[in-house]
Amino acid sequence: MTDNARPHSLDVGIGGVHVRLRTDSPDFITLMADRFRGFVGHVDAPDHVFDVDIVPVTYAEDESLDGITTEVRVLRDGPKWRLLCGDFDAEWDPRTRHGHVRLHPSPYSLDSVLRILHTVMLAEQGGMLMHASSVVLDGKAYLFTGVSGAGKTTISRLAPDHAHLLTDEMSFIRLEDGEYFAYGTPFAGELATPGANMRAPLAGIFLLAQGPDNRIDPLNAGEGIRAVMANILYFAKDDALTAKVFDNAIALAARVPVKRLTFFPDARVWDLFGPTA
Amino acid sequence: MSTALYLLRSDNVAARQIGEELMIMSARDSALFSLNETAAILWNAADGSTPLAEIVSRDICPAFDIDAETALRDATELAHGLAERGILQVGNQPFDAGSAST
Numbered sequence: 001m002t003d004n005a006r007p008h009s010l011d012v013g014i015g016g017v018h019v020r021l022r023t024d025s026p027d028f029i030t031l032m033a034d035r036f037r038g039f040v041g042h043v044d045a046p047d048h049v050f051d052v053d054i055v056p057v058t059y060a061e062d063e064s065l066d067g068i069t070t071e072v073r074v075l076r077d078g079p080k081w082r083l084l085c086g087d088f089d090a091e092w093d094p095r096t097r098h099g100h101v102r103l104h105p106s107p108y109s110l111d112s113v114l115r116i117l118h119t120v121m122l123a124e125q126g127g128m129l130m131h132a133s134s135v136v137l138d139g140k141a142y143l144f145t146g147v148s149g150a151g152k153t154t155i156s157r158l159a160p161d162h163a164h165l166l167t168d169e170m171s172f173i174r175l176e177d178g179e180y181f182a183y184g185t186p187f188a189g190e191l192a193t194p195g196a197n198m199r200a201p202l203a204g205i206f207l208l209a210q211g212p213d214n215r216i217d218p219l220n221a222g223e224g225i226r227a228v229m230a231n232i233l234y235f236a237k238d239d240a241l242t243a244k245v246f247d248n249a250i251a252l253a254a255r256v257p258v259k260r261l262t263f264f265p266d267a268r269v270w271d272l273f274g275p276t277a
Numbered sequence: 278m279s280t281a282l283y284l285l286r287s288d289n290v291a292a293r294q295i296g297e298e299l300m301i302m303s304a305r306d307s308a309l310f311s312l313n314e315t316a317a318i319l320w321n322a323a324d325g326s327t328p329l330a331e332i333v334s335r336d337i338c339p340a341f342d343i344d345a346e347t348a349l350r351d352a353t354e355l356a357h358g359l360a361e362r363g364i365l366q367v368g369n370q371p372f373d374a375g376s377a378s379t
Contacts (some may be wrong), residue, residue, distance in 0.1 A: 041310035222298045229309050243291035
């Protein structure tokens with residue numbers, strides 16, 4: 001399904017949500033197909049359709065795409081959402097599942113739009129994007145979160161060979177029939193490698209700290225919620241959605257163990273994980 | 278401390294009781310706060326119409342075995358601190374009477 005003005009399309013499926021991007025630029029499609037490799041493929045009925053208009057960076061008369069503003073703004077506009085930054089201006093209507101994006105011809109711009117879009121979609125469904133690496137080991141997904149430099153990429157790099165990296169940067173969590181699942185994403189960090197396009201039940205969330213040995217310590221309920229909440233990707237300054245995100249964090253921390261993992265950065269840390277973890 | 282103060286819970290925050298901990302999430306800046314026992318008392322009593330002095334004498338003095346003057350001074354400072362963070366509104370008239378807030 002394309003339209004005359006935007007004859008080229010690409011379906012990007014992340015976390016089981018398929019977004020069709022329609023544009024007049026075959027070059028941008030090629031760029032996006034590479035950016036989201038492993039997560040593209042035609043579907044007959046996409047969940048959402050976005051019309052993408054590429055705006056040259058030099059288009060000086062475009063006030064919203066100034067190429068300078070780095071603050072992301074996510075605004076509710078009646079039934080629609082508006083997503084704004086210096087390099088993109090998007091609107092999305094959840095009712096029609098249709099959106100329109102104007103952006104600079106950078107894969108990072110569309111990457112940002114998709115991340116932000118997913119934060120809104122997931123929040124309404126009890127899920128979230130979280131600043132965390134995630135790894136599947138023996139059929140279970142483990143999330144590793146913390147401040148920048150805490151070791152999210154390091155611990156994922158140390159995972160055993162038979163483990164699957166879902167992401168080293170941005171974890172995708174969905175609530176499905178009362179159970180939380182972690183999905184792989186193409187949102188890569190330092191490793192610059194897309195995650196595996198798969199899902200697994202979420203078995204634990206670990207707040208990372210580096211230390212001289214490997215140790216897992218429990219967190220109380222409040223600490224667990226704070227650890228989750230501090231790392232949820234979230235931009236909308238919207239009362240209702242804020243309350244929803246907060247409730248989602250509380251529900252997640254109540255359902256999935258949230259613990260502190262202190263680790264020495266070598267592969268032995270993975271001895272703590274496995275069938276009994 | 279001659280001017281009466283009234284407190285009202287802000288609209289753009291979400292409050293959740295987690296065990297014994299009252300957590301507040303602000304939509305203004307996505308900040309997450311954990312209120313101590315006194316702040317939680319102020320939050321729960323901040324109906325916009327009860328003077329702070331009454332809240333202090335009714336809820337705070339008995340709980341902490343503290344004299345009213347000291348408690349009111351501390352509670353006033355705390356209320357303004359919560360207002361600065363967008364958790365409460367503070368005004369010198371009952372809010373249902375349309376007082377100016379800080």
